Amino acid sequence: MAEKPKSVVLSVVAVAVFAGLARMVLQKIRADRAARATNVAGPVDEKTRAWIxxxxRTPRQ
Structure with missing residues (x-):
């Protein structure tokens, strides 16, 4: 009987850990989709590349 509460606590902790990991993965997927949809870091044309x-390279004074 004394072993049962330990196993219940262990399983609850394991479920909480896996739920937290799943939540982090879903947040990462949503953030990646949002970043792709807004196209923040899109292709750079040659004029902009030369300006950057x-x-x-130009030293500041």
């Missing part, structure tokens, strides 16, 4: 390169 110039800004990065």
């Amino acid at each position: 390169s110039d800004v990065v």
